[in-house]
Amino acid sequence: MTAFESNSLRSYSQEEVQQILQRAIARQTDDGAHEFSYQQIIEIAAELQISSEAVKQAECDWILQKSDVHQRKAFNLYRQRKFKKRLGNYGIINGFLILINLLGGTGLTWSLYILLFSGLAIVLDIWNTFQSKGEEYEHAFQKWNRKHQVKQTINTVLNQWFKAFQTY
Known part of the structure; x- marks a missing residue:
């Protein structure tokens, strides 16, 4: 496209329009602190001829996606903390076994095999x-998410029960 083509000859796909508008909005808000109200x-x-129902549905989808991303971040942090704990346990156990092997006076013999197999683990x-990514991750996330939701539900019910009990 040359610089001299008229504006009326230009046409863009929906994806290109989204990218252009996203960049324009990002450039307009230089400080990043500008927020838009729901009415805006x-x-x-409305100016783009998008119905308010479509906006409401898009907002609901965005909120669900944002919640899912937040849950996945929490799940990944949970998995990393759990891994660090297991890594510490591996280190303590293997250090203890190497120490026993060294105190036995025969040098490092059998403890190296244990160290090798635990290293594989x-x-x-x-x-x-x-x-x-993948099916195993998704399965583990779904399992953790259900467990997490059950805990939240139980905590909510217990808190409401305790509040009701305190009012009497």
Whole structure:
């Protein structure tokens, strides 16, 4: 496209429009502190001939996606903390076994085999902990998420019960 083509000859796909508008909004808010009200979003959408229902549905989808991303971050942090604990346990146990082997006076013999096999277990644990894609990850996340939601529900019910009990 040359610089001399008229504005009326230009046409863009929906994806290109989204990218252009996203960049324009980002440039307009240099400090990053500018926020848009819901009413402003509705007005912008109306100018683009987007219905308010479509905006409401898009907002709901965005909130769900944001919640899912937040949950996945929490899950990944949980997995990393759990891994650090297991790594510490591996280190303590293997250090103790090496010390026993050295105190036996025969040097490092049998403890090296244990160290080798536990090292393999650590490598597999690293792979499983930091692998954030695939069916196994998704299954583990779903299991953790259900467990997490049950805990939240129980805490909410207990808190409401305790508040009701305190009022009597």
